[in-house]
Amino acid sequence: MGLITDIRDSISSLFSAQDPKRIGIYGPPNAGKTTLANRIARDWTGDAIGPESHIPHETRRARRKENVEIERNGKSVTIDVVDTPGVTTKVDYTEFLEHDMEKDDAVRRSREATEGVAEAMHWLREDVDGVLYVLDSTEDPFTQVNTMLVGIIESQDLPVLILANKTDLEDSNVRRIENAFPQHETLPLSALEGDNMDEVYDKIAEYFG
Structure with missing residues (x-):
């Protein structure tokens, strides 16, 4: 019996030592992806991942925070958080002109954002183990x-x-999102205010542990 227990412990140790799961944060521009990524990183490592901005496509390259260890209910899961650029069908440089940018800067940012969308899609198809x-x-x-x-x-x-x-905004409508994708679980949160992050962490440990 002792030998069997030792073997089970060895197998458990082997699987727990696997590489961290790469969790991609995806969604459209300005949904709050970087705010969420920074919230997770700060809560568990003390460091942010990247700058947050109300300007669309502020994140134009995937950014990664490695070895983020989340402990929930006696269970520990280690993930690499991948903050990806907002995915859209077209990046128009005129979007940036609305934020008082010079045309040359706007064109450059739109080109970078377009390349970032392609990079995000590559990550999705090749390099992530789960998605928020x-x-x-x-x-x-x-x-x-x-x-x-x-x-x-x-x-x-x-x-x-x-x-x-x-969900901290007056026009928030969580039910509309639940109805749009009923085949998947939806959690409400305010990444900016930190509301409901405990449940988010519980689900991260459940889904990706």
Whole structure:
């Protein structure tokens, strides 16, 4: 009996020593992906991942925070948090002109953002083990981009948790997101205020542990 127990312990130790799961944070521009990534990183490592901004496509390259260890209910899961650029069908440089940028800077940023979208799609198809899909709960979730991305995630058979962000705003409508993707679990949160992050961490440990 002791030998069997030792073997079980050895197997358990072997699997617990596996590489961290790469968890991609996906969603449309300005849904609050970087705010969430920074919230997770600060809560568990003390460091942020990248700058947050109200300007669309502030994140134009995937950024990664490695070995984020989350402990919930006696269970520990180690993940690499991958903050990806917001995915959209088209990046128009005029979006940046609305934020008082010079045309040359706007064109450069739009080119970088377009390259970032391609990089995000590559990560999704090749390099992530699970997805936190972030949506702005004040916006209509029934878009071509959301339908496409959720479809790709499903085709890759990746575990996905949908997060209805910005519940601190008056126009938040979590039910609309739940109805848009009823096949997946949706959690409400405010990444900015930290509301409901405990439940988010519980689900991260459950889904990706």
